[in-house]
Amino acid sequence: MAHERFREAMEESGLTNFKFDGHQFTWEKSRGKPGWIQAKLDRILVLDAWRDLFQGATTSSIITSRSDHMPLFIQTESQVFSQCRRRFKFENLWLKEGQCRDVVIQSWNSTRGLKLLERFEICGKSVW
Template sequence: MGDFNDLLDPRDKVGRIAYPGFLLRGFQGAVRDSRLVDFPFGGYQYTWERGSGSKGWVQEKLDRILVGNEWGGLFRGATATSLQCVGSDHLPLLLTPNQVQWRGRKRLFRCEQTWISERGCREVVESAWEGDIARNIDGKIAMCGVRLGAWGGRRRREFRKEIEWWGAFGQFERAW
């Protein structure tokens, strides 16, 4: 999300010289190869301008939000809009992600402090964080939550089995 200084479509520019086709194709290819899609936003679409009110006035949609399929699945119903701004030639974008949508029953993610010392926790976080270098910080945090939630659920079930085993072992030991 932010200022990409590039255009995806010829309609992303109004004024002066048309944007070169080879640059459009280059950015389109980079977005496609990264498996990202342009997330639509409301409000004024031309987020950058130069020469307002003059014959050389140019407006371009340089700021945008690109998301991957995983992000779209996690944040269904998210919205975005451009905002008015004084003192900048760019319009800021406001992204309002809704609550993370979990598959199955709804459960709020809670990171358990004890996980930090558990074997495997660090690897889960590192793989979620580094898994997709194109993902922005919000996407990385969401992916860490998803992966830690799954890992923590498995760890919780393993721990329950250990408690049951030790409980059965204790009954066996007392019988001796």
């Protein structure tokens, strides 16, 4: 019954299992003794939007002797920052913020003589 309610809650919230590599039982009791118990208690749940944002993400379990739970490790290749750098767009509204305005003016003045696109790139990095 509890499993059914958990699955219903997952479905309603749009969460799905994110599979991980390595040992699949994430909890154990009495290792090396008669009656040793292993269970998959821990999971990684994500939204489709998260999967789209971190398409290169990988996950794995980590074997440890310090706990009866096995940690799950998520490695992401952050595409958010690389996309932002390529798609930088300056907003005139930013100039109304004093500190931002100062960064833009300083960057623009310090890049005189460079090609326009180079100036924009440097200014964008400065603002970022």
